[in-house]
Amino acid sequence: MIKESFSIRGVEFKNRVLVASGTFGYGDEVKDLVDVSKLGGICTKSLSWKPRDGNPPRRIVETPSGMLNSIGLANIGVHNFIDEKLPYLRQVDTKVIVNIAASSLQEYCDVLRLLEEQEGIDGYEINVSCPNVKEGGLNFGTDCSMTRRISEQLRALTEKPLIIKLTPNVTHISEFARAVEEAGADAVSVINTVIGMAVDIHKKKPKLSTVTGGLSGPAIKPIALAKVYEVAQAVKIPILGIGGIMTAEDAIEFLLVGATAVQVGTANFINPGTGVDVAEGLRRFAEQHQLADVAQLVGAMESNVEFSILQSWL
Template identity: 50%
Template sequence: MIPSQKPDLRVRFCGIELRNPIIAASGTFGYGMEFEDILALDKIGAFVTKGLSKEPMPGNPPPRLIETAAGMLNAIGLQNVGVQAFVENKLPAIQRLPCPAIANVFGSSIEDYCAVIHALNAAEGIAAYELNASCPNTHSGGMVFGTDATTLYELVLRAKSVARRPLIVKLSPNVTSIAIMARAAAEAGADAISLINTFLGISIDANTRRPRLANVTGGLSGPAIKPMALRMVYQAARAVSIPILGMGGITTTEDAIEFMLAGATAVQVGTASYADPRAVERIANGLQPWCSRHHIEKISSLTRGLNMNAE
């Protein structure tokens, strides 16, 4: 690389071009505009909205967030304004933001998922859909969509037939084989997959003998899950050829690079924004110097670039 030349940080997946591969993760970045005065949104790749459902949801009773060793347990309960209020009240402001928005979608039945996608299809200002498959399927006795390959396949197939935008399928880590789930999503027509969502966990207060979360169980995120997330991205990358958005515990630029080497085209940053609300921008700002230091001309060349040779 000519010393004065800046590394090319752009990445492309399912027809979307991002200025860099750092995306703010769903549920940790509101509806995007809440962060407008906190960080420079024109420095990040994109953001994913809080999960959107057909009807508004109040979420779970408190306490809903508990800090754990190197992480956090949350049981927010998918609180959101509902897709209609999102389109009417949030989307006009989102359209003015200087980075692409990805809409995170969920439901408790396939019909609900499709209804949300249908409502979003007609609206402007969304780059892609991210399907959160970590919800209990009320029609199948509460089985989580993302933990059964057949159910996931059916959900993705139907969602893809409705979606007029690229469909990213977000996988749950609470499975025996992430490769099987990645393949089910890809075979059903997913344009990309994102992983991982949170790990199911519990926090108990020994003194009171009570669970710390009102919901008892919650989703574990943050640095505590990074090695498992990296392993799952690596395994998914060997199972499918569609693009992968990797996440789970990313707090530094180097963490983001590690996920790209394991197989990710771009990455998402979630819990880190709780400790440092400017984390997404900070991580993105570190890419240019990191690439220059390592003589990387195009950051996209790092994807699946894990060196398996012994030293």
């Protein structure tokens, strides 16, 4: 029997594969297609205080081995979430991490306070890194002292796991991870999307309505691995590795460079059951390598640190 589970602040996740915020709706959209009880957890679509319409089309463009999106945090708002979605999520046999996005510190606090009064939420992931909204989003996520303040204030409001989702669109992501750790957060999600752009050469216009968007998918996996590796050198709190994971092999790479667990994102758009497949593949890999605990893979990469260019950053 292989131990697949891991814990954050005393909350036990049955395996190390979660589905990433914004790629699995509120869980109920694909309940006929996916057995969510085989996932470590579900990170919901970002919630704000009021419903958000999101950005005008065009919101999605496929690019080589990836996709650019500019959804703009379209969501039903925390009140509708509590009324319409939480009853379903209370019944699912997996951990439910509610992702919160906001355009002010006050809004983050208000949403979290309201969710604290509800049953059925196992933890929070804080989106300080959406590249596609004017207020909040990246303004917060690229400001280290703001990221710290948000983490501190939310920490004071909850005893549940508090996970901060970091952006790669900064010079040294490890500085942000350290700030968040010092502020008392329990884990970091690394990475959110990478700012990118695509141009329609016939119309001579950007393909996305917001000009730039967030790149995801296999195209960003090498970036994500390097960021997870960097953060793993800098902090002790668990890292949830995200970025282009399509297979168990991808997930294992993330664990080896220091992720405690992973989130599957864009792959859900192609096959909503990818997370289940990745979890199954991870278990099989551990079996084949006669590991007692998948944790033995975490940070198990052997590397020549003296050759790592990261050393100069840390």
